Amino acid sequence: MRSRALLAYVGPKTLNLSYRLDEFVSLVEVAGFDVVDLMTQFGRADTRFYLGSGRAREVAKRDFDVFIAYHSLSPLQVFNLERLFRRRVIDRVLVILSIFEKRAGSTESKLQIELARLRYELPKVKEYLRRAKVGEQLGFMGAGEYIIDAYYRHMVKRISTIRRKLEEVRRSRVTHIAKRKEVGVPEVVITGYTSAGKTTLFNRLVGENKLVDGKPFATLETYSRALNLWGKRVVLTDTIGFIDDLPPVLIESFHSTLQEVIDADTILLVVDGSEPQEEITRKLETSVETLGEVGVDRGRIILVVNKVDKVRLGDVRYLRDLFTRYFAWFVPVSAATGFGIEALKAVLFFKVPGYSIIRSTGEDGARGLRVGNVTFIPMPSRSNRG
Numbered sequence: 001m002r003s004r005a006l007l008a009y010v011g012p013k014t015l016n017l018s019y020r021l022d023e024f025v026s027l028v029e030v031a032g033f034d035v036v037d038l039m040t041q042f043g044r045a046d047t048r049f050y051l052g053s054g055r056a057r058e059v060a061k062r063d064f065d066v067f068i069a070y071h072s073l074s075p076l077q078v079f080n081l082e083r084l085f086r087r088r089v090i091d092r093v094l095v096i097l098s099i100f101e102k103r104a105g106s107t108e109s110k111l112q113i114e115l116a117r118l119r120y121e122l123p124k125v126k127e128y129l130r131r132a133k134v135g136e137q138l139g140f141m142g143a144g145e146y147i148i149d150a151y152y153r154h155m156v157k158r159i160s161t162i163r164r165k166l167e168e169v170r171r172s173r174v175t176h177i178a179k180r181k182e183v184g185v186p187e188v189v190i191t192g193y194t195s196a197g198k199t200t201l202f203n204r205l206v207g208e209n210k211l212v213d214g215k216p217f218a219t220l221e222t223y224s225r226a227l228n229l230w231g232k233r234v235v236l237t238d239t240i241g242f243i244d245d246l247p248p249v250l251i252e253s254f255h256s257t258l259q260e261v262i263d264a265d266t267i268l269l270v271v272d273g274s275e276p277q278e279e280i281t282r283k284l285e286t287s288v289e290t291l292g293e294v295g296v297d298r299g300r301i302i303l304v305v306n307k308v309d310k311v312r313l314g315d316v317r318y319l320r321d322l323f324t325r326y327f328a329w330f331v332p333v334s335a336a337t338g339f340g341i342e343a344l345k346a347v348l349f350f351k352v353p354g355y356s357i358i359r360s361t362g363e364d365g366a367r368g369l370r371v372g373n374v375t376f377i378p379m380p381s382r383s384n385r386g
Helices: 016-031 055-062 074-086 092-103 107-133 143-184 200-205 248-253 255-262 277-293 315-325 339-353
Strands: 004-011 034-042 066-069 086-089 187-192 223-229 234-239 266-272 301-306 355-359 369-373 372-380
Touching: 004 016, 004 200, 016 034, 016 074, 016 092, 016 277, 055 074, 066 074, 066 092, 074 107, 086 092, 086 277, 107 143, 107 248, 143 255, 187 200, 187 255, 187 277, 187 339, 200 223, 200 234, 200 266, 200 339, 223 339, 266 277, 266 339, 277 315, 301 315, 301 339
Parallel strands: 004 034, 004 066, 066 086, 187 234, 187 266, 266 301
Antiparallel strands: 223 234, 355 372, 369 372
């Protein structure tokens, strides 16, 4: 039986708040909860109860199984709310982690998720331990001092073990990337906001049949296949999607997965062009900021505007004006129908490293792929960024 969740948002009233809250509800439902209600309270969050003590006491009388806050809760807020509600209290970060846990497939992704959860819960367990040592009752999630202390030491030891294992994975990945670059095979990575259609685009480009369910975080691990661009071989990789208000602990814990993005020769940043203006702007800004945080410069990024089959003709000019605020140009496609896919392949052919471009007006003895009056000459075996 699914738990009934009461959701709460305490914060400023922004222009795109309704879309962010819709996304919040969607995440909670994907995580396996039934949403009873979504409460909003505009202003600063109370440092003790998130909602404010008076509002929290009113909520305690309502019928629900779990309370879920939009923002990250401090250990003090969790402690006070659980003691008042006598029910489970979590936040949006733990909702995202629970989705990750359900959908993780590889050993690496499972380790990353466990590390993120341990690092996120460690301060709360530390607070419980502090309170237990001074003899304070711990409320709904209470336990004795000895049990909490043993669990805390286990968490610290486990974090150290996971970090060591992930570092081994990272070194192996770096070695693999270096060998791929030595033989001159460029890598193209597909990334972008969750549910933008990244996996659908991946399937269309390489003829795969990866899971596409339209729900957040269907992809939690990197997945690579060879892509043949008229004789030019590249590696195409599908990666995990971004999401707004993602705490640093999640980005840091998924660093080895993001390493594929960091080291890629070319990055396809996928955006859903069929959404309202505020949503497109919010999600594009989140994606660009996240890429910037891991050290990706915009020179390697190709903006791909997906789902253009759902865009009205009169909105095309508006979309062009919107996207050129961030990038000089973009490629419109529909991964579902195949529109624009050949054009995207042509852009990739020109953009990824591996060929130099010379203009030729006659027979000059150059060997390579000739298109019109342009000849593409294979580069040396070690590819360079271009």
